[in-house]
Each structure stands twice: as C-alpha cells, then as structure tokens.
Amino acid sequence: MKKRVNWRPYIAGALVGVLATLSVIVSTQALGKTQFLGASTTFVRAAGFVEQAVDPEHVKKNPYFLKEKVKIDWQFMLIVGIFLGALAAALLDGSFKIEAVPPVWRERFGGSIGLRAVAAFAGGIVAMFGARLADGCPSGHGLSGLMQLSVSGFIALACFFGAGALMAALVYRSRGGAR
C-alpha cells in the first residue's frame, strides 16, 4: 500500500530557499550588507535589553554584549516577523490551537504544566548556551550555513542532530520498549 506523499514540508521548504535568496539579494542591494536567515543572536540582544533595564553599567562592560551589540537590528525584526507571519498563517488556515502541554510530552510525562515549564526552561538554557558557543542555531548554521556550503554549518548541524537524537532516545522512549 503506497501512502500519498505529503508535499507540504517540501513546498514550504523550497519557498524558504527562494525567500533566503531574495533576502540576500535585496539586503545587499538595499542595505549594502548581505543578511542571512538566523535567530539565536537575537536572544543575546533580548538578554541585553533585560539586563540593561536592571544594570546598564554591567551590559556596557560585558565584552560579548559589546561584540554582538544590544540593538533592534535586521535579525531582531526577523524574529518579530516570524511571530506575525506564523500567527497570520495559523489563523487563516484554522490551525491555530491553544496548547498548554505538547501531546508527545504528555504521553511520556503526563499533563503537568509545571513539569513541562521547568523542563522547557532548563532545556532552553542549555540549548542557547550551546547555540552561542557554536555561533549559530538550526537557522543560522543549518539553513544559512549549508546554503553557503560552510564547513562550520555541516559540523554544527551534525552535532545538533546527533546529540538531539541521543537525548531524545534517552528521554522519550519509554522503558520496556512499549513503543
């Protein structure tokens, strides 16, 4: 029995390839600086803004904030755009759904929002520390890195998925091989 191919991820992905191409051309022509898709540097800037509100002197002295510059730049607005674009698309096709605990998580760990919150928060800390150390995330290293055939992109993406698969197998596969 042959299942019908779901073309959705292929078509949407291919269009991201078109978008990335248009983006590098338009940004180079309009801004004089080629902009590639990326996301994780924006979290550094967001952290910088939060810290600035508490202790501006500390942010001014930190070499990493000085290097990445705490400002609303192209990528920061890209992230704001991702939110708006995803919201519009989800509302238009009716796939918007309020969800407090992801179904896969619920199956393994139950419906506690508190447990999910603690895990997501801790996972987020580790992942972002790693992304900044690696100098990119699946967008910057994965998409933009591989589009440019960058060696660092291949190395980082292999490590992302390798370590992700290992951790996922440890965490989500129930003992006794129920699945």
Place this chain on the structure above:
Amino acid sequence: MNEQWLGLITGIGFGALLQQGRVLRFEKQVGAMLLRDMTIMKFMMSAILVGMVGVHLAVGSGLAQLSPKATQIGANVAGGILFGLGWAIMGFCPGTSVGAVAEGRWHALFAIAGMIVGAALYAEAYPYLEKNLLTIGGLGKLTLPGVLGMSAWAVIPSLGVLFILIFVFFEKKGL
C-alpha cells in the same frame, strides 16, 4: 527601505512558511530526533537545496556576498552537542519557538525564557571561553568547495542528488 522594515517583512514570510510547513510543532522536532517523522528534515533540506543554488547564483552575478561563519572545531562541536541536548528537552529551536507561541502553543514561552537566560549566561562566560575553548581548532571561514578544491557548481549538484535520494528514502520508509 531601512534594515528593520526589511527584516520584519522577511520574517513575516519566513514565519508563514515555517507555519505552513508544520515545522513549528514540538512533536515534529522531537519526532525527527526520534527518527520517526522527518518533516523538519524534509523542510530544511528543501530550503537548503533551493537556497544553495539561489545564493550561489546571486553571489556569482555579484548581487550578494557569501558570509560563512568561521569554522572553530572546539566551539562548533561542544556548542553543537550542548544545543542538541537542550533542543531535545525543549522541543523547539530559537527561530521556531517564537512561531510556536504564535500558533497557540504558548508553552513555548518557557523555552523562550530559558533561552534568554542561556544567552545571558553565555555573555558572562564569554570572557573566559574566549581564552580557551574558543581558541581550539580555529580554521577560519571554510567552505566545502574551498576545502575540496572544487567549484561550488561541482559540489551543489552532488549534494542535490544526495538530498533527493534521502527524500526518496524518507518517503519509502513512510518517515
């Protein structure tokens, strides 16, 4: 047009496509890591397939410049592994977390809060890391064609064929 508007418009397109590709969801990201559902791989590899042709055509015609990230073996590997470990628990990557909240999966807010804290901790650690881990295996801005001594136009079709074979494999296995 200024930098911020251009970023916003590009992001709206990116967010809509991420949402339509159905890759913003926890189950799709963890599904790929469990090797059960390759939706995000299909999406990423399709984007890379088209994007590597497009970007290299744009660069070849002088319309854009390549800007590859430097290869730093120590940091790329250690950071990549840390990212992967956290990613599996969090179930989102930095770009998709924001889109997931927009889709109604508000639990991604906890992941976003964690990532902002992670970025802040990295900023504190950076002065120390700069002197050790970040100095290991620094090889500069390497690209695959550069390392292989080949033209990008020899590498791109080979990778393209490989990606398509992987797509055929995914579909045959119903992944």
